[in-house]
Amino acid sequence: MDLSLSSLTFSYSLSKTLPPFSFSPFSRLLFLHPSPHSTTFLSFSRQNGRAITASQASNQSKNDDFVLEDVPHLTNFLPNLPSFPNPLQKSQAYSIVKKTFVSPEDVVTQNIVIQKDSPRGVHFRRAGPREKVYFKPEEVRACIVTCGGLCPGINTVIREIVCGLNYMYGVEDILGIEGGYRGFYSKNTMKLTPKVVNDIHKRGGTFLRTSRGGHDTHKIVDNIEDRGINQVYIIGGDGTQKGAELIYEEIAKRGLHVAVAGIPKTIDNDIAVIDKSFGFDTAVEEAQRAINAAHVEVESVENGVGIVKLMGRYSGFIAMYATLASRDVDCCLIPESPFYLEGEGGLFEFIEQRLKENGHLVIVVAEGAGQEYVAADVHAADKKDASGNKLLLDNGIWLSDKIKEHFTKVQKMVINMKYIDPTYMIRAIPSNASDNIYCTLLAHSAVHGAMAGYTGFTVGPVNSRHAYIPIARVTEKTNTVKLTDRMWGRLLASTNQPSFISSDKEIILDLNDINITST
Ligand SMILES: Nc1ncnc2c1ncn2[C@@H]1O[C@H](COP(=O)(O)OP(=O)(O)O)[C@@H](O)[C@H]1O
Numbered sequence: 001m002d003l004s005l006s007s008l009t010f011s012y013s014l015s016k017t018l019p020p021f022s023f024s025p026f027s028r029l030l031f032l033h034p035s036p037h038s039t040t041f042l043s044f045s046r047q048n049g050r051a052i053t054a055s056q057a058s059n060q061s062k063n064d065d066f067v068l069e070d071v072p073h074l075t076n077f078l079p080n081l082p083s084f085p086n087p088l089q090k091s092q093a094y095s096i097v098k099k100t101f102v103s104p105e106d107v108v109t110q111n112i113v114i115q116k117d118s119p120r121g122v123h124f125r126r127a128g129p130r131e132k133v134y135f136k137p138e139e140v141r142a143c144i145v146t147c148g149g150l151c152p153g154i155n156t157v158i159r160e161i162v163c164g165l166n167y168m169y170g171v172e173d174i175l176g177i178e179g180g181y182r183g184f185y186s187k188n189t190m191k192l193t194p195k196v197v198n199d200i201h202k203r204g205g206t207f208l209r210t211s212r213g214g215h216d217t218h219k220i221v222d223n224i225e226d227r228g229i230n231q232v233y234i235i236g237g238d239g240t241q242k243g244a245e246l247i248y249e250e251i252a253k254r255g256l257h258v259a260v261a262g263i264p265k266t267i268d269n270d271i272a273v274i275d276k277s278f279g280f281d282t283a284v285e286e287a288q289r290a291i292n293a294a295h296v297e298v299e300s301v302e303n304g305v306g307i308v309k310l311m312g313r314y315s316g317f318i319a320m321y322a323t324l325a326s327r328d329v330d331c332c333l334i335p336e337s338p339f340y341l342e343g344e345g346g347l348f349e350f351i352e353q354r355l356k357e358n359g360h361l362v363i364v365v366a367e368g369a370g371q372e373y374v375a376a377d378v379h380a381a382d383k384k385d386a387s388g389n390k391l392l393l394d395n396g397i398w399l400s401d402k403i404k405e406h407f408t409k410v411q412k413m414v415i416n417m418k419y420i421d422p423t424y425m426i427r428a429i430p431s432n433a434s435d436n437i438y439c440t441l442l443a444h445s446a447v448h449g450a451m452a453g454y455t456g457f458t459v460g461p462v463n464s465r466h467a468y469i470p471i472a473r474v475t476e477k478t479n480t481v482k483l484t485d486r487m488w489g490r491l492l493a494s495t496n497q498p499s500f501i502s503s504d505k506e507i508i509l510d511l512n513d514i515n516i517t518s519t
């Protein structure tokens with residue numbers, strides 16, 4: 001294993017002095033190589049603020065299996081940056097709190113289920129306020145931008161960044177960048193104050209508006225410099241976080257005193273590492289209304305077949321959780337689990353059985369499920385949106401037509417099809433109470449992290465504890481439903497639907513993913 005500093009993408013940040021809140025001088029820090037294709041661990045320790053290699057550090061720590069995937073700090077490239085006491089020390093609200101500041105030794109473990117002798121594994125820095133900050137509140141000029149698709153709770157996150165910066169740190173200069181990344185260079189900014197954002201959490205959507213495409217790192221960072229912005233809060237999904245990483249890297253390259261904080265947003269719950277994305281629970285709850293409507297409709301007619309299409313481009317979490325929660329769903333189709341229509345063990349056979357048994361059935365289909373079959377049927381060319389995401393074909397209409405055609409023509413059976421497409425309805429609503437609280441914690445964690453001088457990080461709960469995670473770590477992989485996990489097993493047990501794994505398919509298990517290929 002090559003352990004030279006030059007082999008690290010993060011090398012420039014490691015070779016400089018370290019944030020004053022790093023672990024004790026002889027603590028051992030291990031870094032994950034940020035390559036998306038590599039899971040090699042490169043180990044480094046820090047002594048008196050310098051990074052040293054694993055071999056140099058050997059014999060200094062017995063915790064060889066302890067891995068901290070640390071986030072960058074502004075002092076990595078601005079070693080002489082002054083620090084100041086955290087204004088929270090004088091906060092009336094926090095004076096009652098036993099431990100206002102998070103200790104630099106506090107970490108959050110990624111693996112919560114371990115065996116007695118198993119390695120300690122990967123950890124992230126615990127989120128929260130630090131004793132020292134690297135910005136004078138009166139010198140902070142923060143900005144907030146929202147990118148990508150909508151999701152319940154975006155407005156709450158915006159509100160709480162503004163209120164958190166203002167109430168906790170006394171920051172008054174906060175700008176809203178309108179219309180996503182391109183808003184940095186094509187639009188004017190909007191001044192955000194607690195008063196301006198006071199009520200926005202009661203509305204769906206994003207107060208700052210959003211867009212896809214339009215990420216131009218140099219133009220964005222030029223604009224950040226021109227406007228004198230020194231804290232950048234970026235709310236968005238996997239695409240947005242990739243863009244945030246590039247912005248952070250360019251800022252570090254230019255040696256600017258600017259912190260970049262990512263807040264992960266995705267209705268699909270497709271962001272890795274974090275427990276769950278905000279707005280997801282709200283969306284699942286809203287999906288219940290559509291499923292319930294489908295169920296009421298189909299149980300009131302003869303041979304009723306209800307189809308509900310839900311969001312989920314590459315990840316079927318919304319469909320899976322909505323199905324499990326509802327108990328009225330007979331079959332759930334997701335992108336991760338291939339299915340087929342005809343023959344033994346196929347969907348048509350299952351529908352026929354359920355109609356014979358119950359007189360009706362409800363199918364939930366995630367929008368990304370079976371896209372390859374739809375494409376083959378309609379001979380559609382691959383199309384992408386402005387951000388480079390695959391534009392999906394309408395698998396809900398396709399599925400309804402296929403089922404109707406089969407039962408009318410082949411089975412000579414009259415069925416009553418009710419197709420419901422609530423896709424945008426489940427993400428265009430305000431967040432529910434628990435998502436609102438979750439959004440508040442995310443926003444406050446981001447504010448504390450940026451004020452403490454951390455940068456190039458994403459915030460999020462890891463095993464229920466909020467942590468600072470290197471951005472590259474959350475974008476290197478997409479979070480998908482694991483067909484080999486118990487949750488999918490629970491779903492199959494609850495619906496008793498076919499597994500759609502026929503004898504001519506071979507299952508290839510790859511640690512985290514499952515692929516099915518024809519043999
Ligand atoms: N690989 C990438 N590098 C830089 N910017 C990206 C990348 N992928 C997407 N973006 C930018 O992030 C923004 C949102 O991305 P998108 O994929 O539409 O939504 P989401 O962030 O919700 O996944 C867009 O402005 C897009 O240009």
Ligand SMILES: O=P(O)(O)OC[C@H]1O[C@](O)(COP(=O)(O)O)[C@@H](O)[C@@H]1O
Nearest residue numbers: 148149237265266267268311312313
């Ligand atoms: O908003 P658009 O461009 O119609 O895109 C819809 C897509 O956005 C999503 O809601 C997820 O988008 P993100 O990648 O922005 O999180 C998908 O579920 C859906 O396929």
Ligand SMILES: [Mg+2]
Nearest residue numbers: 148237238239
């Ligand atoms: Mg995305």
